Amino acid sequence: MKAITKNLLIAAATIIGILIVAVIIFPIYVIIVSSLSSAVSLFTPFQPFPNPLSFQAYYNVLFGSTARFFHRLGNSLFVSLLSLALTLAFVIPASYALSRFRFAGRRTLLYGYFAFNQFAAGMGLSGLISLYAILNYLNLLDSLVVLAVIYTAGGIPFNTWLLKTYFDTIPKDFDEAAFVDGASYFDVIFRVLLPVAAPGIATVAVFSFMGSWGEFIIANTLLSPENYTVPVSLNILLGSPATNWNLFAAMAILYALPVVVMYIIAQKYLQAGLAMGGVKR
């Protein structure tokens, strides 16, 4: 009797799970079908399969004159990778210090970070306007480097918290063993802890990259068409003069591809448990 109830519960949970996944995946499916159709309107009845199958939209995005896809993909990659590098350069030493040292103002800094995140999120549009005003005054509008710095600054508090929490789970014995073995702080961080912290760093890297890659509002406010990133150029496809939905869908998919690749690369490092085995607890 118990076994039957248990099996029924498992079956019900599985069905609910499949339904939830279907709801999440359906829009993606619609976009894929749209991108492979010759012409689509949002108002025609939805077709489950592209009929006829056409790669014209992809061809137009990649090689058409209006989209300038590779140029804008390059802009997006530049901003995201620069921001990723800057983020890691600040976040790794900062989170190590916050995890390992007890210094005056440590708690204030940690909770200040947290408060800053909440505060900045609450500022919304007014924050964006003041940012625009300041950059305009400093003559720094329309620069991809500045955009990367802004993304980095925005991501540092959260990512530092994240990695600090990860460092907290790595036994201090590793650092101490290395210090006694003759290592400097540099050796300890880069030769001993970073490989152990790879899952944490991979998570930070994914968050940082995704944050910059997907950001639209600041990029749209600060950049001129020459420097547009992909999300901004995706936006200009909307309603000009009538939205070409299959072009839009094809660009959206091409834009999402690097993120998929990034996940595949990071997955190897994202698996936890690397720190286990070296110390006996």
Add this chain to the structure above:
Amino acid sequence: MRGVVLAKVVIKNLTKRFGKVEAIKDVSLEADDKEFLVLLGPSGCGKTTLLRCIAGLETPDEGQIYIDDTLVNDLPPKKRDVAMVFQSYALYPQMTAFDNIAFPLKIKQVPKAEVEQRVKEAAEMLRIGDLLDRKPRQLSGGQAQRVALGRAVVRKPKVFLMDEPLSNLDAKLRVYMRAELKELQKELGITTIYVTHDQVEAMSMADRVALLCQGILQQVDTPEDLYAHPTNMFVAGFVGNPPMNLADCKLLKEDDSLFLTVAKSKIKLAESWKEALADRESDEELVLGVRPEDIEVCMEPKENAISGEMLTVEPLGSEIIVNAKVDDSIFRMREPPEFKVSKGLVWMCFSASKMHVFDKKTGLRILPVKTAKTA
């Protein structure tokens, strides 16, 4: 393996505080060149803190630490030329056993060929030559332990510091590793300071044992002397398994003779005690201590014996531990396996020379004149 280096560790009046808690209180201690010194004590007694101060992982608040006659208080761990084996082993999980052992040499930028040779030497000595390409998670506890030792040995440091390195091994392997570690230390001739809470480990491995309690050094002595001549009640009760029997008693002065009264029993003290107890009042409270193996359990009333009520016996094969109740305390005695178990009253007899007397207030041992020994 190394040239003639006298690696003596001298600790002078060391105090270490964590906030308001004094973890180590004014400890002075020396480990001689090539000596195996064990820091023994219950959890929280400050032994690991003391070891970490020597390693340079903690900064003492007062006092000095000298290694090889050099004051090292302000030197970072890497400049002290000490190697440490951690309780957790702290093997770097991303590195193979080879890389773990080679790590300190690589940090020092020792040439590659020499690194390989020295790692192989150390691995052979520890019989882990076939495990060198394994990652820590692929090693058993005993193997990981050896790799951790290898990482210390390969350095050829002045001093080995070991923080309960055997406590994570199973009982059988621990006994085996004890002997092996001691042999290794003698072979290498490197001054070793070893922390443990296990008194059997301390007694079986140490040249000398330093016993700590609540941050205070209680006694430093050879295992034999620590056992035979404890300076106070804490040492008497901590060392030995089962520990020394300690019973409250009163001094009785009658007609120029001295007695101790324990519960309803009266024990006559030898002449040699007279001088030591001369300035003490009759009825003063003292503590009597006798080791379990120094007591013979008798079934008939005897003079100078303590009477008690038989409780339980614990047959251990090679011996029997007998428990008897004397007033509120339990006496434990080590008897031969042929000991006949009975119920009711028993009398615990012991030779006067095997008796220890402590001051109840200070806990210090009172010494009879003849066998006086300064600790």
